[in-house]
Amino acid sequence: MALIIGLTGGIASGKSTVSNMLKEKGYTIIDADIAARVVVEPGQPALQKIMNVFGPDILTAEGTLDRAKLGAIVFHDEEKRKQLNEIVHPAVRKWMMDQKEEAIAAGKKTILFDSPLLFESNLTWMVDKTLLIYVDPKTQLHRLMARNGFTEQEAKARIQSQWPIDEKKELADDVIDNSSTLAETERQVNEWITRLRLES
Numbered sequence: 001m002a003l004i005i006g007l008t009g010g011i012a013s014g015k016s017t018v019s020n021m022l023k024e025k026g027y028t029i030i031d032a033d034i035a036a037r038v039v040v041e042p043g044q045p046a047l048q049k050i051m052n053v054f055g056p057d058i059l060t061a062e063g064t065l066d067r068a069k070l071g072a073i074v075f076h077d078e079e080k081r082k083q084l085n086e087i088v089h090p091a092v093r094k095w096m097m098d099q100k101e102e103a104i105a106a107g108k109k110t111i112l113f114d115s116p117l118l119f120e121s122n123l124t125w126m127v128d129k130t131l132l133i134y135v136d137p138k139t140q141l142h143r144l145m146a147r148n149g150f151t152e153q154e155a156k157a158r159i160q161s162q163w164p165i166d167e168k169k170e171l172a173d174d175v176i177d178n179s180s181t182l183a184e185t186e187r188q189v190n191e192w193i194t195r196l197r198l199e200s
């Protein structure tokens, strides 16, 4: 029996950073952000549905989704974000479940879903346990602005489109605090692996 763990957090809290540490140790990560890109590739039904709602201008000249343009709309408009989620999320869930079945068939013992919206989207039924990658809100804002080159207003719009990370902290089974150095985070990751006796 494989153990399925939901790895979640807030935007720029360090989910990819911790996922990469776990990947290097041989664990299997299934990434919802990657799923959300695959399911809107040209020719996919979700892309056509996005065009129907947001208009043909939401595509680039090459016919791919203009992510910057769509982001500028949906992170400032809750209704539009809900419409986008309703199109993309079912396809994301299916892609992740298919990947999970493949990993189980390959004999993997621990499978992590890296999913920023695990709590918001009520997806905890898909996992046996949850791990929250926490960052204090001030550091989160600074890291998001630095990584994406966002203004404070743009970064706050994205952070506010998710549940507050302090609320998620209360809901998670385990928490890794990524507010400090990468070395300190790796120490907590190792401790967590040992405590749960995770096999890859």
Ligand SMILES: CC(C)(COP(=O)(O)OP(=O)(O)OC[C@H]1O[C@@H](n2cnc3c(N)ncnc32)[C@H](O)[C@@H]1O)[C@@H](O)C(=O)NCCC(=O)NCCS
Residues within 6 Å of the ligand: 010, 011, 012, 032, 033, 036, 066, 067, 068, 070, 071, 074, 081, 084, 085, 088, 089, 092, 115, 116, 117, 158, 161, 162
């Ligand atoms: C709006 C889009 C085009 C912006 O693309 P962009 O390349 O700028 O961002 P990217 O996809 O890499 O997401 C970065 C982070 O933003 C946050 N985020 C993305 N979508 C959402 C959303 N619908 N609600 C809240 N936060 C979100 C997550 O923390 C994610 O890790 C894209 O995020 C998207 O299609 N979102 C809808 C699908 C979705 O919910 N993805 C999240 C995982 S299922």
Ligand SMILES: Nc1ncnc2c1ncn2[C@@H]1O[C@H](COP(=O)(O)OP(=O)(O)OP(=O)(O)O)[C@@H](O)[C@H]1O
Residues within 6 Å of the ligand: 009, 010, 011, 012, 013, 014, 015, 016, 017, 018, 033, 116, 143, 144, 147, 178, 179, 180, 181, 182, 185
């Ligand atoms: N402990 C740390 N110290 C310094 N910088 C860090 C640390 N952890 C992460 N970062 C940086 O913070 C930014 C956000 O981290 P990361 O991309 O891992 O977050 P994420 O939760 O995966 O983000 P998203 O929700 O957008 O997918 C990145 O630029 C990363 O290099």
